[in-house]
Amino acid sequence: SQTIHQWPATLVQPVGSPLSLECTVEGTSNPNLYWYRQAAGRGLQLLFYSVGIGQISSEVPQNLSASRPQDRQFILSSKKLLLSDSGFYLCAWSGRNQRPQHFGDGTRLSIL
Amino acid sequence: ELKVEQNPLFLSMQEGKNYTIYCNYSTTSDRLYWYRQDPGKSLESLFVLLSNGAVKQEGRLMASLDTKARLSTLHITAAVHDLSATYFCAVVVVSPHYQLIWGAGTKLIIKP
Structure with a gap:
């Protein structure tokens, strides 16, 4: 069966620090992959999606970026975090x- | 503009009562998903509605889809406390690319 792993579960970072969140999928190949952000008490905002290795589409301009170095690995990054980046990813x-x-x-x- | 509107956004009800959550959408689509989110947790897929007139039931929850009216309903029968959660509907669109358009969520509180 397919599973998806995301880490870390919780992260506290100072403003201006870098960010790297990782996501991996097991049990399937060539999946579509997505990063969403959810502000407290709100719905989901699609940030990035990917249909294949190295193929990233951005939905919302911001200081975040995404990469897909392997088929089942999706990484969300930032060089300098802002206060407004807080949320549930x-x-x-x-x-x-x-x-x-x-x-x-x-x-x-x-x-x- | 693509819109998915859920109502109500907040619902507090007593155990044993029936109620319906509505999901209206503005674009042509023949697929719709319902998800559940417990506080502080991720989203869990509840129902996949794939065609006009589709009806799915799981326990005390029943979902239906009317693609002509662009409306889906999530009906709760004889609510129990364990159903307290936030419920999201998401509509599938394929142009310009495959994506889900999300409703803002309905926060459901069921009082014992």
Whole structure:
């Protein structure tokens, strides 16, 4: 069966520090991969999606970036975090043919 | 503009009562997903509705889709405390690329 791992679960970072969140999927190949952000009490905002290695599409301009160095690995990064980057970050995967997305456990990011 | 509107956004109800959450969307789509999110947790897929007239049931929850009216409903029968969560609907669109358009979520509190 397919599983998705996301880490860390919780992160507290100072303003201006770098960020790296990692997500890996097991049990499937060539998945679509997604990064979402959820502000407290709000819905989901799609940040990036990827349909293959090295193929990244950005939905919202910001100081975050994403990379997909391997088929089942998706990384969310920032060189300098802002206070507004605080939130709950969720990685998700889906198969082809418009199947539903399956989510990781999320990373709660607090910027001080 | 693509919009998915859920209502109500917040619902407090007593155990044993019935209620319906509505999900209206503004674009043509024949696929819709319902997800559940517990506080501080990730999203769990509940229902996949793939065609007009689709109806899915799981325990006390029943979801339906009317693609002509661009409306999906999530009906709760004889609510129990364990169903307290935030419920999201997400509509599949394929242009310009495959993506999910998310509702803002309905926070459901069921009082014992």
